[in-house]
Amino acid sequence: MTGLMSDILESAVTLTAIEKSFGAVRALAGVDLLLKPGECLGLVGHNGAGKSTLMHVLAGTLKPDQGRLVIGTQDVSRQYSASNASAHGIRCVFQELSLCPNLTLAENVRIVHRALKGIGWKAKARRLIGEKLDEIFPGHGIDVDQEAGDLNIGQRQMAEIARAFTVTDEPLRVVILDEPTSSLDAVTARQLLTFMRQEVARGTSTILISHLLGDVLDYCDRIAVMKDGKVVAEKEAQNFTRHSLVAAMGATAEKAGPGTTARRRISSALTIEATPLTATQTGKLSVRKGEIVGLAGLAGHGQTRMLIQIFDGARKHSAAFIAGDRQSDGVFNLWSIGENVTVSALRHLRKGPLIRPEHEHNMARNWKQRIGIRTPDMNNNILTLSGGNQQKALFARALGSKADIVLMDDPMRGVDIGTKLEVYEMIRAEAEAGRSFVWYTTEIDELKHCDRAYIFRNGAIVAELQGDELSEDKVLHASFAESA
Ligand SMILES: Nc1ncnc2c1ncn2[C@@H]1O[C@H](COP(=O)(O)OP(=O)(O)OP(=O)(O)O)[C@@H](O)[C@H]1O
Numbered sequence: 001m002t003g004l005m006s007d008i009l010e011s012a013v014t015l016t017a018i019e020k021s022f023g024a025v026r027a028l029a030g031v032d033l034l035l036k037p038g039e040c041l042g043l044v045g046h047n048g049a050g051k052s053t054l055m056h057v058l059a060g061t062l063k064p065d066q067g068r069l070v071i072g073t074q075d076v077s078r079q080y081s082a083s084n085a086s087a088h089g090i091r092c093v094f095q096e097l098s099l100c101p102n103l104t105l106a107e108n109v110r111i112v113h114r115a116l117k118g119i120g121w122k123a124k125a126r127r128l129i130g131e132k133l134d135e136i137f138p139g140h141g142i143d144v145d146q147e148a149g150d151l152n153i154g155q156r157q158m159a160e161i162a163r164a165f166t167v168t169d170e171p172l173r174v175v176i177l178d179e180p181t182s183s184l185d186a187v188t189a190r191q192l193l194t195f196m197r198q199e200v201a202r203g204t205s206t207i208l209i210s211h212l213l214g215d216v217l218d219y220c221d222r223i224a225v226m227k228d229g230k231v232v233a234e235k236e237a238q239n240f241t242r243h244s245l246v247a248a249m250g251a252t253a254e255k256a257g258p259g260t261t262a263r264r265r266i267s268s269a270l271t272i273e274a275t276p277l278t279a280t281q282t283g284k285l286s287v288r289k290g291e292i293v294g295l296a297g298l299a300g301h302g303q304t305r306m307l308i309q310i311f312d313g314a315r316k317h318s319a320a321f322i323a324g325d326r327q328s329d330g331v332f333n334l335w336s337i338g339e340n341v342t343v344s345a346l347r348h349l350r351k352g353p354l355i356r357p358e359h360e361h362n363m364a365r366n367w368k369q370r371i372g373i374r375t376p377d378m379n380n381n382i383l384t385l386s387g388g389n390q391q392k393a394l395f396a397r398a399l400g401s402k403a404d405i406v407l408m409d410d411p412m413r414g415v416d417i418g419t420k421l422e423v424y425e426m427i428r429a430e431a432e433a434g435r436s437f438v439w440y441t442t443e444i445d446e447l448k449h450c451d452r453a454y455i456f457r458n459g460a461i462v463a464e465l466q467g468d469e470l471s472e473d474k475v476l477h478a479s480f481a482e483s484a
Contacts, residue, residue: 047388089173101149
């Protein structure tokens with residue numbers, strides 16, 4: 001028996017020599033990847049490395065230009081589609097969430113389970129999603145009769161994950177989780193990862209794509225690293241370290257080292273003072289000129305509302321907003337990458353009443369280089385970018401504006417480790433130059449880049465922690481405290 005044959009017999013899925021190009025962009029340049037039954041495979045790589053494209057091929061939503069796809073022992077390369085994938089038990093939760101906003105969660109479940117029909121389908125669908133949410137995310141507080149569009153991004157992510165694990169008549173063989181924890185707080189993320197291990201122990205294979213390398217190292221059995229459309233390293237998770245993973249991804253080790261936590265001198269001038277409008281017993285938020293202030297606590301406890309309140313109350317053009325929920329609040333889908341970057345700076349790019357196109361192009365080109373947006377042409381539509389690269393464009397838009405206050409709503413969703421570290425440095429430099437930042441993050445680790453942080457619970461500010469107190473323990477402790 002050949003090596004390839006024995007691999008196929010032992011695997012849940014085998015992808016061989018997969019190629020895919022989008023015009024001039026070679027997204028997949030001959031990828032070989034094997035997934036075993038009952039294993040969790042970590043898939044990591046820089047923004048634009050090709051991870052999501054490869055997963056779309058496996059999910060049947062993209063047809064590769066070349067290559068072979070075998071599920072179990074069946075070669076499905078010739079005829080494969082999203083419904084074939086589903087019949088083979090392949091499910092996916094992509095970064096750009098796909099629930100229909102005007103349908104309830106139960107109705108969204110019906111879309112993927114055609115077996116739910118006849119009288120009583122709705123009650124079955126409600127039960128199916130409700131029980132799965134309870135199993136994965138105990139205490140989730142999501143009403144399955146709510147329309148998906150009324151949920152916040154973290155709740156939508158939870159619902160979409162739960163839906164991927166529901167079973168009716170089709171088997172459950174492989175679940176692809178593309179950045180599944182990007183909008184979840186630390187507690188909810190841990191619930192998911194723990195459930196994922198239980199599911200793997202029951203024989204389901206999972207693929208976990210994440211830029212949180214600690215999670216990949218701790219929760220995956222094997223890790224494959226992609227770089228520029230290829231798998232460049234693949235081995236048991238225990239044989240990688242954080243350092244060797246980062247090196248395989250192509251980021252330099254120094255770049256990926258811990259961020260600087262040195263304290264800075266901050267002016268005493270107040271830029272913002274605000275009290276959450278919806279809470280009665282609450283602390284007050286203040287931000288000084290040049291200060292980086294974090295908002296933390298469990299997801300959905302009023303942090304985004306606070307940012308919007310500050311934005312609404314700010315003087316025109318004095319505040320810029322970076323949305324984490326880029327699909328709903330961030331990117332202009334019909335516009336080019338360049339237009340998405342320059343839109344907030346247009347009034348500074350004009351001469352008289354007219355915008356000077358060469359200034360606009362220069363600004364877009366500068367930011368492409370500065371923040372490393374991976375595209376052959378900034379005139380391409382924004383949706384041609386990978387998820388992390390779209391997020392970089394939103395950073396460029398806010399940092400390229402002249403706003404004194406930058407409000408960031410969990411802005412690092414899907415951004416790779418090398419870029420994150422560069423952006424942290426940019427934020428720090430801008431703060432030193434006098435800009436103020438208010439930064440909601442679901443990644444507790446990220447708070448170390450803040451001078452102070454406010455902890456939110458039930459819409460109120462329940463604690464304020466100084467830079468040297470911003471440890472996971474203290475933040476979680478304060479997140480569960482009842483009042484200040
Ligand atoms: N529909 C498309 N049209 C044009 N180019 C595309 C399209 N989809 C993906 N690409 C390009 O293919 C490359 C790989 O993108 P992909 O989304 O697979 O990367 P990724 O590794 O998932 O990145 P991220 O970590 O940012 O999610 C990128 O250069 C991206 O711009």
